[in-house]
Amino acid sequence: MNRFNKRMMAIAMLTIGFGSTTAMGQLYELPEWSNDWTKNIEVHGYAQAGWSYEDYEGAKPNSTNLKRTLVWAKARITDRWSFLFMHDFSSVVQEYYADFRVTNDASLNVRFGQFKHSYSMENPLSPTQLELIDVYSQAVLYLAGEGPDPLNGVNYGRDQGLMVFGDILNNKVHYELALMSGQGINRRDANSQKDVIAHLEYKPIKGLRIVATGQLGTGNAVDSAAWNTIKKGENYRRDRYSIGAEWKSPKLGLRAEWLGGRDGDVGSRGGYLTACVPVYKGLDIVGSGEFFDRNTDLKYDQTNATLGIQYWFYKKCRLQLQYTRAWRQFADDYNWVQAQVQVGF
Numbered sequence: 001m002n003r004f005n006k007r008m009m010a011i012a013m014l015t016i017g018f019g020s021t022t023a024m025g026q027l028y029e030l031p032e033w034s035n036d037w038t039k040n041i042e043v044h045g046y047a048q049a050g051w052s053y054e055d056y057e058g059a060k061p062n063s064t065n066l067k068r069t070l071v072w073a074k075a076r077i078t079d080r081w082s083f084l085f086m087h088d089f090s091s092v093v094q095e096y097y098a099d100f101r102v103t104n105d106a107s108l109n110v111r112f113g114q115f116k117h118s119y120s121m122e123n124p125l126s127p128t129q130l131e132l133i134d135v136y137s138q139a140v141l142y143l144a145g146e147g148p149d150p151l152n153g154v155n156y157g158r159d160q161g162l163m164v165f166g167d168i169l170n171n172k173v174h175y176e177l178a179l180m181s182g183q184g185i186n187r188r189d190a191n192s193q194k195d196v197i198a199h200l201e202y203k204p205i206k207g208l209r210i211v212a213t214g215q216l217g218t219g220n221a222v223d224s225a226a227w228n229t230i231k232k233g234e235n236y237r238r239d240r241y242s243i244g245a246e247w248k249s250p251k252l253g254l255r256a257e258w259l260g261g262r263d264g265d266v267g268s269r270g271g272y273l274t275a276c277v278p279v280y281k282g283l284d285i286v287g288s289g290e291f292f293d294r295n296t297d298l299k300y301d302q303t304n305a306t307l308g309i310q311y312w313f314y315k316k317c318r319l320q321l322q323y324t325r326a327w328r329q330f331a332d333d334y335n336w337v338q339a340q341v342q343v344g345f
Contacts, residue, residue, distance in 0.1 A: 045071035046128050046316060050340030057332045066090050067340075068127060092186055094156060107166040114160045114185055118176040118199035120144050121211045121244045121257050123157040131253075131276050131286045132306060133322050133338040138292035139259040139270030143240050145184060151230060151263055152238075153222040155184030159195070174201040182217045182238070190220035191235050207248045211257075215240035219263070227295040228266045236264040252277055267296040282312040286322065302328045316344030 049066045072086035072095070079101075086095040097113025116124050123144040127135045136157075141147030145155040161180035168175070175198075182195035195217025202210045219238040221230050230236045244257025253276035260269035270292030277285045286308045293301035308322030324336040 040076045042074045042076075043071070044074075044345060045069075046342060046344030048127065048340055048342045050133065050320075050338060052339075053337045055335040057334070070094065088156075091156075094158060094185065103166075106171075107168050109165050111163045111165065112161075114158060115163070116157050117144070117159050117161075117180055117215075118163070118165075118178060118197050119213050119215045119240055120242045120259060121213070121246065121255065124199075128316055128342060128344050131274055131284075131310070132288055133308075133320050133340045134306075134324070137257075137270070137272035137274075137288075137290045138302060138304065139257075139268075139272065139290070142292065142294060143242075143259050143261050143268065143270075150223040150225040151221045151228065151236070152219055153184055153187075158185045159183070160185070160189075161194070172203050174203070175199065180217070182219055190233075191218060193218035193235070195238070208245070210245045211243070213240075213242045215261070227298060227300045228263055230264045238263055250278065266294075268292070268294045269296060270301075284310050284312075286310055286320075299329055302326060316342070318342050 047066070047069045049064070051062075051064050053062045054060065067090070069089040070086060071089070072084060074082060074084045076082050082099045084095060084097055084099075085093075087093050093114075095113070095115050097111050097115045100110045102108040102110060118124060120140050120143065122130065122136050122140045123146060130136070136144070136146045140157075142149055144157045145152050145159075146157040148154055159180040159182065161178055163176055163178035165174075165176040167173070177199075178197045180195040180197055181189045182191075182193065183189045195215055197213070197215045199213045200211070204210070215238070217238050219236050221232050221234050221236060223232050224230065238261070240259070240261035242257055242259040244255065246255040247253070254274070256271070256273045258269075258271040260267065262268070270290065272288060272290035274288040274290075275286070277287075279285055286306070288306040289304070290306075291301065291303045293299060304324055304326045306322055306324040308320060310318050310320045312318045318341075320338075320340045320342070322338050324338070325333070326336065327333050
């Protein structure tokens, strides 16, 4: 056991010790410094694990998986300052950033560090909130850097930078404006250019929000892609846009978005429509249709249709079962069945 792990174990044992009982059933009195520690630090986490079956180009893989095991701690330093650290134990460090509230209300805040960027409606949302087991639509996976993109790498929709954000006009308008590295998480910037990302939400009535986002920047290719002529290590223009809307009520959840962008000279576009209908206590029917074309000149597209159910057996805990049919332009169509359990706290 290395020195760091020994220290963390000692802290954990000390914390457990403070909460333990004596033989007489009386609690130890917490030292004064620990009162501030317990009041000002929140710890949360979740895990998602499941099973997957695919009928894919003649193969029929059948496997279990542990997709995410995230834990994050948020420390309130003052009534204006806070700090968050998030780690995925099945992957890498995801986020570390500080927030500072500039104004007395929520109209102006500053965030600095590594965090989820604001492009698209879905990217800022947690996988614990989204309806699909595969989480994000194809367009968001690619254009927001959530999924495998040879040019930009896998960044889980996150980047390093500085953002101002807030709620104005009686909380009917939410804005975010960020200056980001553009190279993704846990990597040094490979060029001197930065990405600008803007996010604007309008909430005209309760339950409805209309969202427009955009990104302007220059990427540095992590690798080459079959649908693009950009070479590894080459700088390339990387622009994005999206517009969408979401409706939430006790009887229906509906979210739709259209996204597009360019990587160098290659354009891409796509969209999705996802619905969630509660049918009984904790039981929902989920349906989604989505389309994405990663090269609009070649028609390098794929269309997915998903139908499933989910059951919330506790506040942040659910069971999910879904079937997806995929139609692809440059490869065989395939079927996909997934099941997943989510536990959160």
